[in-house]
Amino acid sequence: MADDPHEIFAQWLVEAQAVEPNDPTAMALATADGAGTPSARMVLLKGHDDRGFVFYTNIESRKGRDLAANSQAALLFHWKSLRRQIRVEGLVEPVDEGEADAYFATRARDSQLGAWASDQSRPLETRALFEERYAQAKARFEGSAVPRPPHWSGYRVVPHRIEFWNDRTHRLHERRLFVKDGDGWREGLLYP
Template identity: 70%
Template sequence: MSTTDPIQLFDTWFAEARASEINDSNAVALATVDGAGQPSVRMVLLKGHGPDGFVFYTNRESRKAGELAAVPRAALLFHWKSLRRQIRIEGGVTQVSDAESDAYFASRSRDSQLGAWASDQSRPLDARATFEARYEEMRARFEGGEVPRPPHWGGYRVTPARIEFWQDRAHRLHERRLFVRDGDGWREGLLYP
């Protein structure tokens, strides 16, 4: 598909990945950097995307959230090995609205909701039993009722400034299309493999 809109191209590639990837086609590597310049990367799940950006959710007291507070920029990398494709996205990061976070949180399984309350994500844990006991406490606390979104949990949106589409080719003669934000539109070019 030839298009000059990287969001449309992402939609096409993402739909193909969702149809062919066995596990977590929405898994994406998220790279951040702390205030001292130390990089960190981990996998998260993409939970929304569109012209305004790419959304994931997490504990806002986690390491990644602290890094995003210090340096509100990030890079994302989708790698779909079976399709021999990857997409790199770089841009600024903002928190999504409370309403958007509430709506997504309400769509999660009850166990995942309870886990968000029980976990001090990224902090040291003395024993798995400690976490399991906290989970059981949350199950008792919210028994018979809805589980509200914890105040320390929500979404982030990466607003793309650069999007690169990489397609594997024989003999490492790969195709790389780069889109760079240019005002309200995009400037497109190619990169050497």
């Protein structure tokens, strides 16, 4: 049995990608603003390695504003078909510009244009206004590559706590906890 939580995560993710019918990289992201008011939403995991878990967004969105005020966050992966979940807690740091540019370049062109058109999480008078802004972005970049907007980037959740949860009959679940300890991890179990 592996004793590196990043290796376990990678193995579980491969298994989820084989059986989950929709978005095996979907994860709940929980943030809190400077006053401690929590907020959770689903985002997609776009990268994972021993440095942490990466997602991308409009940095002026509610999640971006929360992270600017409070750099702690939690992630939850729930793979119902496998009857498993993984909880991650840690500090969040921005990815570097090169990493953000490289990922943005892989997005579908319509998604790239949408990043320019959207004031994510802010009030929108009508859908027609957003569609007009999208059309303006499309015209602006016609015939050229769409650059990454300055308000769009990525974040890395650098974990200090990772829990692996396996469903068991009669609610006698297995909970395996890893807590960052210096350069390594301390492992233990939790009661179900």
